[in-house]
Amino acid sequence: MLSVINQKGPLLEGIFRKPACINSCRNLKEKLNSGDRVNCYSKSVHVVACVLKDFLENIEGSLLSSKLYEKWLGVLNEVTEKEKINAAQRLLTQLPKANVVLLRYLFGVLYNIEQQSSSNQMTAYDLSVCIAPSILCPLNSCSLELEDNFIKKASLVQFLIENCLKIFGEDITSLLGENSKSCHNNEKAAVTEKQTVESKPVRVIVISKRAQLQNATKSPCGPSTYMSTV
Template sequence: MRNSAEGMSEIDFEQLAEIELKKDECELSSLGERKASLLQPAAEEVDLSMDHPYYDIARHGIIQVAGDDNCGRKVITFSCCRMPPSHQLDHIRLLQYKKNIKALYIVHPTNFIKILWHIFKPLISHKFGKKVSYLNYLSDLREHLKYDQLIIPEDVIRHDEKLRSAQKGQPIPSTITPPPRPPLPTQQFGVSLQYLKNKNKGELIPPVMKHTVSYLKEKGLQTEGLFRRSPSIQMIKEIQKLYNLGKPVNFDEYGNIHIPAVILKTFLRELPEPLLTFECYNEILGITSVESSLRVANCKQIIQKLPEHNFVILKYLMCFLHAVSQESILNKMTASNLACVFGLNLIRPLQGISSLSALVPVNMFTELLIEFYHQIFNSRTVAGESLP
C-alpha cells in the first residue's frame, strides 16, 4: 500500500481475553505489558528502550487502539502511511493479530490494491474475504464505528481532503455528526442509571439487568462457556430495539441461553458512564501495584466511594457473577474467566479510550470483586436494594 492508504481492523477484546485465559497469570501479566507497549492509545511517539521486544514496531506508531465499533467491539487502526521500508520491520510480528480480525476496512484504496485483491481473492478463504470492505473517504467510517475516537495521522486527513476536493460536481458525504436524538420514554440502552430509575418508578435495578440476570440464574448457571459465546449481532440489535420500545422480550422464544448473556454485557457497555464510574478509573489501574495481601481491602475502599445507585447495581451484578463462578466445574467460568469478559464493560477512562495496558489491572480488580464478593460488599447496604 502506498502512503496515502490507511487500513483499519477491529479486534474484539473478549476474543483476546479468550486467548489469554489459556495462559497462567504470570504469563498473562507479562504478555499484557508487552502488548500495551505495542498498542499505545494516543501517543505519536512511544518512549521505549531499544532493547524492548516490540521496540522495532512500536516506535513507528503504525498500530493504535482507537475506540469501539457500533457493536461495542474494540477497533485497531493500522496506518500504512507510517510503514517503514520492509527491511526495517518484521512484518510477521506486526501482523500477529490477523487471526482475531472481525472485519477489515480499507480506507482510500488505490487501484493497485484493488487489482491485487482481485488477483489473490481466489487464494483467500471465503470467510476472510467477507470481512473486507473498501471505503473511499474517512467519513464513510461513521456508519461502522465511533469515528470521533479514531486516531488518524495528519497525512491521512490531508489526503482525504485532497480526494474530496478533487470530486468536482460529485456529492461528497457529510462529515458533520447529526445531533443525538432524545431518548424514548421507554429507552433502556445508552441512557443513564438515573434516567432509568426515574422512568421505572424509583426501581434501583434497571429492568434489562433484572430480566437477564433472573433468566440466566434460573436456566443458565451450568451452561458451559456462559458469556463467552456470541449470537447473531442482528438478533441482539432486534432485542435491544424491543427493550427500547418497551415491548416484552421472551428469551424462551429464541432458544439460545447466550442471547440474554450478551444482552447483559451490551447493557453495561452502553451506559453513558461506566458502572464503576470515571472517577475510579485511575485507582483501579493502580491495583497491580498494591501488595497482594492488601488488594481485597483496597478494592473495598474503592467500592465504598461509589454513588449509592452504582454500588447497589454493582453489588447485584457481582452477587450473580459470584454464583456463576460457584458452578465453574460445569460452566467453566471461574472468577478469572468472568473478569476477562466483564472487566472492560465496567470501567473506562473519561477521556480517550482504554489501552491494552489497562487489561491486566481491570481484569484483576473485577476478579477480586467476584471471588471475594462477600468480604467486599458486606459492610454497606442501601435502602431498597435487592439481590438476585
C-alpha cells in the first residue's frame, strides 16, 4: 500500500485527507485480511490511503508506542532543532525493530508527498493532522484526548516529517523506488534530451575555389562535426 501511495500520491490532491468510498475500503480490508492476493495498484489511491490509516490505527500499542506517549510529546520542549532530533532518535531506539522499519517507509512516503505540496495541497502540517492520530495514541486509548495534546501531537509529526532525512536517514525517500513526480521528471528529461538532439542545428560550410583553368569548380564540404501488503 505504501508503494502505491508513494508512486501515485505526490501528484494527487488531498491524499490522506479526502474521504474514500466506505464500501470500497471495507472490501479491500476484507481481501487483505483474508490473505488474498490484491493488486492495490488497480484501486483508488484514496481507498488505499484510507485502509493504510486504519491499519496504522490498529497496531497494538500504537506505532510510536503508547508507553512513550508523554516522552514523544516532550520532544518539542527541547530548545534547539538538533536537541529535538536527538531526542526523537533516542525514542526510536526504544521501539521494536519492526516499528522502526515501518516508520522509515512511512515517513519516506510522507516526505515525498510533502515535497509536492504545491500540486497535492498537502503540507507537512496537513499530513500531520491526518496521520498523527493513527500513529500515536495515549496509553488508555479509550479516554478522550485533550485538544492541547492533539495539537502537540500534530506538531510533533509535522516536525518528524520536516526533519525525517536527519532522523531516519536520507535513503528513506527511495526505499520504495521512484514516485510519480520522479518518474514524470525523468520522462520529461528524456523527451527534452531527445528534442535537443533532434533540433540541434547543423552547420553546412561550402567552400568555393576558382580554378586556374578555363572551367571554375566548386567543392562542397559536409557538416562539421530513467504486506508485504503494506
